[in-house]
Amino acid sequence: MQINYAKAAKRDPKRVSGNSSSSRQKHRIPLSHVGSPIVYRVHIVEMPSNAIGEFGRVVWAPDEKEGFVLGRIVDLGVEDLSVEPLNGGGAVIKAKHDSVFWAEEDLHKDVDDNCALMFLNEGTLLNNCRVRYARQQIYTYVANILISINPYENIPDLYSLKTIKSYQGKSLGILPPHIFAIADKAYRDMRRLRESQSVIVSGESGAGKTESQKCILRYLCENWGTSAGNIEKSILEANPILEAFGNAKTLRNNNSSRFGKFVEIHFGANHTVAGGFVSHYLLEKSRICFQQAGERNYHVFYQLIAGADEATRKRLKLTSPDQFQYLSIGCTQFFGSHSSRKNVAQSAASPECRSKGFLEDSMVDDFSDFQRLSKALKDIGIPHALVSLIFDTIAALLHLGNIRFVENTEDSRGGCVLDPKAAGSVSVAAQLLGLDDYELRHGLVSRMMQPTKVSL
Ligand SMILES: Nc1ncnc2c1ncn2[C@@H]1O[C@H](COP(=O)(O)OP(=O)(O)O)[C@@H](O)[C@H]1O
Ligand SMILES: [Mg+2]
Numbered sequence: 001m002q003i004n005y006a007k008a009a010k011r012d013p014k015r016v017s018g019n020s021s022s023s024r025q026k027h028r029i030p031l032s033h034v035g036s037p038i039v040y041r042v043h044i045v046e047m048p049s050n051a052i053g054e055f056g057r058v059v060w061a062p063d064e065k066e067g068f069v070l071g072r073i074v075d076l077g078v079e080d081l082s083v084e085p086l087n088g089g090g091a092v093i094k095a096k097h098d099s100v101f102w103a104e105e106d107l108h109k110d111v112d113d114n115c116a117l118m119f120l121n122e123g124t125l126l127n128n129c130r131v132r133y134a135r136q137q138i139y140t141y142v143a144n145i146l147i148s149i150n151p152y153e154n155i156p157d158l159y160s161l162k163t164i165k166s167y168q169g170k171s172l173g174i175l176p177p178h179i180f181a182i183a184d185k186a187y188r189d190m191r192r193l194r195e196s197q198s199v200i201v202s203g204e205s206g207a208g209k210t211e212s213q214k215c216i217l218r219y220l221c222e223n224w225g226t227s228a229g230n231i232e233k234s235i236l237e238a239n240p241i242l243e244a245f246g247n248a249k250t251l252r253n254n255n256s257s258r259f260g261k262f263v264e265i266h267f268g269a270n271h272t273v274a275g276g277f278v279s280h281y282l283l284e285k286s287r288i289c290f291q292q293a294g295e296r297n298y299h300v301f302y303q304l305i306a307g308a309d310e311a312t313r314k315r316l317k318l319t320s321p322d323q324f325q326y327l328s329i330g331c332t333q334f335f336g337s338h339s340s341r342k343n344v345a346q347s348a349a350s351p352e353c354r355s356k357g358f359l360e361d362s363m364v365d366d367f368s369d370f371q372r373l374s375k376a377l378k379d380i381g382i383p384h385a386l387v388s389l390i391f392d393t394i395a396a397l398l399h400l401g402n403i404r405f406v407e408n409t410e411d412s413r414g415g416c417v418l419d420p421k422a423a424g425s426v427s428v429a430a431q432l433l434g435l436d437d438y439e440l441r442h443g444l445v446s447r448m449m450q451p452t453k454v455s456l
Contacts (some may be wrong), residue, residue: 027132059083060101060123061093068123069093098105112177113141139177143177146182150208159215164222179212183219191271206253213263214239220265222270235265235276237376244373246280246305248287249296249331254361258284258298288397292328299369301327304394306334306344307370313348316395317428322350326401333357335364343367396432399425403444417445 055076059067061083069434071093075082081100111117117124129140133149138158139198140147151310157163157378169188175181186197198218201209217239221232243255250256259280268274291297305318321327321334324429332350334341336358344367346354377387403426418426420442430440 034416050428058086058103060103060121061085061128062095062099063093067126067447068101070107073100073219075115107131107388110135113143114147115141115143137176139179141172141177144172144182144185146177146179148179148203148208148212150206150211151342159218164219167219168223179215180219180255184223186216187220187224190267196298198260205250205256208246210255210257210261213261213447217263217265221273224267226274232273234380235273235278236280237379238276240276240369240372241380242280244300244369245298246283247348248291248298249335249359249364250293251292254335254359255299255363258287289326289401293330295330297327297330298363299366300373302334302366302396303370303373304391305348306336306366306392307368310345312391313345316391316432317399318348318395320353322352324398326398326399331359333359334366334405335359335361336367337365340367392432396429399429400430403429405445415445415447 021237039138054074057073059071059073059081061062061071061081063069063325069087069090071083072086073081073083074092077094078095081097083095083100084391085093086089101121102119104118104124104127107133110128114120114125117128122345125142129147129149132138136151137157138151139148140154155392163178164180167175167178167184170181170184171183172185182199186199189195191198201216203209217236221236222328225232233422243257246259247255247257260282262281265273266275266277273354289296296302301324302321304316305313305321308316308318322330328350331352333353333356334344334349336344337360341358374387377390378384382390403422405416406419408415408417426441426444427437429435430437
C-alpha cells in the first residue's frame with residue numbers, strides 16, 4: 001500500500017522539502033525487525049506544502065487580484081522564485097519559495113474532496129473550489145469538513161424535497177458534497193454513538209452561514225419530524241421572528257444576522273424530533289441608534305412601516321422611515337419584489353425610496369416578511385394581544401428616538417430638559433408603552449445616584 005503523497009515523492013525525490021534526500025539519509029533511523037520477513041510496507045512521506053524550486057514546473061504563484069495565477073518557474077533564486085504567468089499577458093512574478101505552490105497536472109479536473117488532490121495546497125484547493133463553483137457545484141469536502149461558496153442565486157433542485165430524501169442514510173462521499181450530507185452524518189452519529197453532535201458553521205459576513213443553518217434545520221425536520229409536525233413547524237417558524245428582530249441590511253449582506261445563534265434540536269427515544277431550543281448572544285444593540293451610511297436598522301422597523309395595515313399604522317403613528325431619527329441615519333429604502341411593493345402605501349415610503357425605488361433581494365421583502373412575521377408569532381402560540389404589544393413597543397422605540405434634549409439654562413446645577421418640539425414624540429411613546437406621560441418625561445431627565453456600598 002502506498003499513499004498518493006508517497007507516489008508523488010517517488011517520482012522526484014528532490015521534491016521533499018527542506019531536508020533534501022541526502023539530509024533525510026543522514027537522519028535515517030534504521031529499524032531492525034525481528035521475526036517474519038517484510039511483505040507489505042506503508043510509506044508515509046510528508047510532502048512540502050510549497051513548491052521547491054524546479055525549473056520549468058507549472059505552479060500557482062500569488063497574485064493580488066486573483067489570489068493565485070498559474071505560471072512556469074523561469075528562474076530559481078536563493079530567496080525568490082521567478083514565475084512567468086501562463087496566460088502570457090502578465091509580468092514575471094517574483095515570490096518567496098513558500099508562497100509558490102505546485103499545480104495539479106490536469107487543471108480542469110475537479111475532485112469532490114480536496115484531500116483527493118495530488119498536491120493539496122492553497123493554490124490547488126482554491127482552484128478546485130473555483131472549478132467546481134463555475135459548474136454550480138458550490139460544495140466541496142476537506143475530509144468531513146464542508147466548504148461552501150455562496151452562489152447568490154437559487155440553484156435548481158439543490159434543496160428540493162427530492163434532494164433531501166436522496167441524502168437520507170448515505171455516508172459522506174456517496175453522493176456529491178452537500179450540506180444535507182453533513183446533517184445526515186450528524187444524525188447518524190447521534191444514533192450510532194448515542195451522543196449529542198454539533199455542526200459548527202463559520203465564515204465571514206455574507207458567506208451563507210444562516211442559510212446553511214436553515215438547510216440543516218430543514219433537513220432534520222423534514223426527515224425525522226413527527227407526524228403531527230407541530231414541533232418542527234415551531235422550530236422552523238422561529239426563523240422569520242429571529243431574522244426580523246436580529247437581522248439587518250449591511251454593506252456586505254442584505255440579510256446579515258447581527259447576533260450569534262445556538263440552535264439545538266432535541267430528539268426523543270424514537271429518534272424523531274422532540275423539541276428545540278434557540279439561544280442567541282451578542283446582539284449588536286448599537287444598531288438601534290446608529291447605522292453606517294447605506295446600512296439599515298433591524299428589519300422589523302421597516303417591516304412594520306411597510307407591512308402593517310392602515311389602521312395599525314395610524315394607531316402607532318407611523319410615518320415614513322426618514323421621519324424617524326433611528327432610521328433616517330442609514331438607508332431608508334424598503335426591500336420589495338415587483339408584486340409586493342404595490343401593497344406598500346405611498347405615504348409609508350421615504351423620499352429616497354420613492355426616487356431610487358425599492359431594493360431587491362430574494363431573501364428580504366419588507367411587506368411580505370411582515371405578514372410572515374405576524375403569522376409566525378401567531379403560530380408559535382403568542383396571543384394576539386401580546387403580538388400587538390410587541391408592535392407597540394417597536395413603534396414606541398422609533399418615537400423615543402425622535403426625542404431631543406436641550407440644555408437647562410434655568411438650573412444652576414446644569415442638566416437638560418426635553419426639547420419642547422419633542423413633546424408629541426414623548427406623548428406617543430408614553431401612550432404606546434402604557435406609561436404615564438409625566439412619569440416618562442420625568443424619568444428621561446432625572447438622574448438617579450446611588451452611593452457605592454462601602455464597608456466601614
Ligand atoms: N445556499 C445558498 N443559495 C443561494 N443563495 C444563498 C445561499 N447561501 C446564502 N445565499 C445568499 O447570500 C445571502 C447571505 O447569506 P447569509 O446566510 O445571510 O450569510 P451569513 O449568515 O454568513 O452572513 C443570503 O441572503 C442569500 O441571498
Ligand atoms: Mg447570518
